[in-house]
Amino acid sequence: MKNKIILLCICFVNAVSLYAQLxxxxxxxxxxxxxxxxxxxxxxQSLTNFLQAAASNLTxxxxxxxxxASIFALxxxxxxxxxxxxxxxxxxxxxNMQVQAGxxxxxxxxxxxxxxxxxxxxxxxxxxxxxxTYNSKEAALDNQILSxxxxxxxxxxxxxxxxxxxxxxxxxxxxxxxxxTAHLRKKIIEAIIPVRxxxxxxxxxxxxxxxxxxxxxxxxxxxxxxxxxxxxxxxTSSTWNLAVDVAGDYYIxxxxxxxxxxxxxxxxNSAEPPVSMYVDPxxxxxxxxxxxxxxxxxxxxxxxxxxxxxxxxxxxxxxxxLNRIKLRPLLTIGYLYSxxxxxxxxxxxxxxxxxxxxxxxxxxxxxxxxLLSDSVSTDTLHKTxxxxxYAVMVGIGKVFVSDANANSIFEADLxxxxxxxxxxxxxxxxxxxxxxxxTFKARPTVKSPWIDVVVKRDMQHANFAGFLNVTFNxxxxxxxx
Amino acid sequence: xxxxxxxxxxSGGAGNINIVSNxxxxxxxxxxxxxxxxxxxxxxxxxxxxxxxTGAAPAGAGGNITLxxxxxxxxxxxxxxxxxxxxxxxxxxxxx
Numbered sequence: 001m002k003n004k005i006i007l008l009c010i011c012f013v014n015a016v017s018l019y020a021q022l023x024x025x026x027x028x029x030x031x032x033x034x035x036x037x038x039x040x041x042x043x044x045q046s047l048t049n050f051l052q053a054a055a056s057n058l059t060x061x062x063x064x065x066x067x068x069a070s071i072f073a074l075x076x077x078x079x080x081x082x083x084x085x086x087x088x089x090x091x092x093x094x095x096n097m098q099v100q101a102g103x104x105x106x107x108x109x110x111x112x113x114x115x116x117x118x119x120x121x122x123x124x125x126x127x128x129x130x131x132x133t134y135n136s137k138e139a140a141l142d143n144q145i146l147s148x149x150x151x152x153x154x155x156x157x158x159x160x161x162x163x164x165x166x167x168x169x170x171x172x173x174x175x176x177x178x179x180x181t182a183h184l185r186k187k188i189i190e191a192i193i194p195v196r197x198x199x200x201x202x203x204x205x206x207x208x209x210x211x212x213x214x215x216x217x218x219x220x221x222x223x224x225x226x227x228x229x230x231x232x233x234x235x236t237s238s239t240w241n242l243a244v245d246v247a248g249d250y251y252i253x254x255x256x257x258x259x260x261x262x263x264x265x266x267x268x269n270s271a272e273p274p275v276s277m278y279v280d281p282x283x284x285x286x287x288x289x290x291x292x293x294x295x296x297x298x299x300x301x302x303x304x305x306x307x308x309x310x311x312x313x314x315x316x317x318x319x320x321x322l323n324r325i326k327l328r329p330l331l332t333i334g335y336l337y338s339x340x341x342x343x344x345x346x347x348x349x350x351x352x353x354x355x356x357x358x359x360x361x362x363x364x365x366x367x368x369x370x371l372l373s374d375s376v377s378t379d380t381l382h383k384t385x386x387x388x389x390y391a392v393m394v395g396i397g398k399v400f401v402s403d404a405n406a407n408s409i410f411e412a413d414l415x416x417x418x419x420x421x422x423x424x425x426x427x428x429x430x431x432x433x434x435x436x437x438x439t440f441k442a443r444p445t446v447k448s449p450w451i452d453v454v455v456k457r458d459m460q461h462a463n464f465a466g467f468l469n470v471t472f473n474x475x476x477x478x479x480x481x
Numbered sequence: 482x483x484x485x486x487x488x489x490x491x492s493g494g495a496g497n498i499n500i501v502s503n504x505x506x507x508x509x510x511x512x513x514x515x516x517x518x519x520x521x522x523x524x525x526x527x528x529x530x531x532x533x534x535t536g537a538a539p540a541g542a543g544g545n546i547t548l549x550x551x552x553x554x555x556x557x558x559x560x561x562x563x564x565x566x567x568x569x570x571x572x573x574x575x576x577x
Contacts (some may be wrong), residue, residue, distance in 0.1 A: 085493065131495060145569075149569070256572060259569070322540055
């Protein structure tokens with residue numbers, strides 16, 4: 001958080017321009033700054049959940065930098081209180097509202113512009129944190145799967161307890177026949193506790209000590225009475241209840257821990273884990289054999305014929321649900337002010353932008369975008385708001401490469417822009433202008449900054465222009481947009 | 482007999498968590514979401530009781546569900562589930 005504050009302060013102090021975000025007036029002939037707004041097609045620039053920094057026009061003489069953040073990201077409240085669901089859901093407006101600030105410098109490296117803006121997502125259907133992703137269909141599938149597994153766990157637990165009962169009866173009978181309880185604890189440990197769990201802590205295990213003492217006491221009474229007493233698996237026997245305590249520690253809990261680790265591994269890797277961590281491999285193998293046999297007979301309903309297939313399907317379905325939500329419509333309104341020491345001085349830009357994703361492959365979707373803006377400004381010769389430019393932009397984008405979690409790695413946007421000036425028109429400029437642009441956005445990994453290459457063509461002047469931009473997400477890249 | 486009490490804390494938006502006991506027929510399911518997160522309890526015989534937990538913690542940054550299990554049980558249990566689909570999570574609760 002401290003880094004964010006420092007970065008924000010640096011940005012405000014340096015005070016630079018934000019032209020890159022929106023279409024603005026044609027500043028000078030030979031530049032195409034007015035069409036630099038193609039970057040607004042990028043969805044992360046329309047919906048900023050966290051801090052984001054961008055540097056624009058890195059290859060041109062004039063450069064600019066921007067910092068953008070949601071109000072929620074700037075909320076200094078302690079993160080536990082901030083993310084508490086009551087507070088979080090009541091402050092959705094903070095996540096939907098973004099502020100931005102920036103500035104630019106001229107070819108000599110002197111700061112020459114400053115800007116600030118505010119935007120609000122008036123329609124935001126793509127916020128996954130407000131959507132219940134676990135539905136009745138998923139719950140029904142889970143219940144069916146867990147019912148199968150629960151029955152197997154119960155069967156294995158009961159079988160193990162019967163095995164323990166037989167072992168304890170045998171040890172008790174031997175002790176009674178010997179009329180001696182010496183070394184009983186050692187024999188119990190060797191008989192019932194798996195080798196991998198027989199560490200030094202076992203001998204000091206309170207539950208185990210209490211159980212052994214109770215069993216020794218019972219056997220001693222039996223020896224005194226000269227009658228064999230079967231203690232094990234009698235639900236009314238306090239000694240047997242103590243044995244069940246020990247069974248929980250050394251059999252059931254390790255088995256359940258093993259199963260939990262097993263499923264977490266499948267969810268993350270869509271494959272079997274290489275080794276078992278908590279139980280003997282044979283125990284896990286027994287469970288898998290029993291479960292897979294059941295799954296195979298219900299493969300159609302469970303969407304898989306074994307544990308790996310079923311849980312790989314569940315995880316993929318969940319990710320697909322999230323990705324579908326992230327494609328839903330988003331409508332943003334905003335206002336941007338900028339001041340420049342050169343030609344265009346005071347500039348006011350209200351705007352509306354729209355995004356809507358679609359496509360069969362939620363991991364590599366198409367995305368429609370639209371932008372309508374009105375730039376009202378003054379220049380160095382006219383101190384009143386004498387310049388007025390309307391800009392309409394439509395675009396279509398496509399994610400071509402995404403990672404395993406559906407984060408875009410490479411995408412391209414094609415956009416068309418029409419500008420109409422209703423006021424004075426500068427020399428060498430026209431009242432109506434048409435532009436076509438294409439933006440390529442790429443990053444090596446989801447944690448890397450975006451590198452944007454923007455290529456534009458002014459259809460009337462037949463000019464080409466190119467821009468190189470870099471965008472950094474300063475916090476969690478896996479946000480809901 | 483002893484009582485097991487489940488309580489949850491949701492962080493970062495909408496989520497859901499189901500705690501399932503397959504010892505009953507049909508299975509006993511305790512369902513929590515961000516609107517129904519009060520304490521829920523069950524009374525069971527002494528001994529070991531396996532429970533399975535599934536659901537989805539609130540997606541996105543800050544998403545998390547904390548499950549606390551208390552009552553007449555051995556030890557205390559606090560399990561934290563990070564944002565996303567919760568893989569089947571099994572736990573043995575020993576009623577004392």
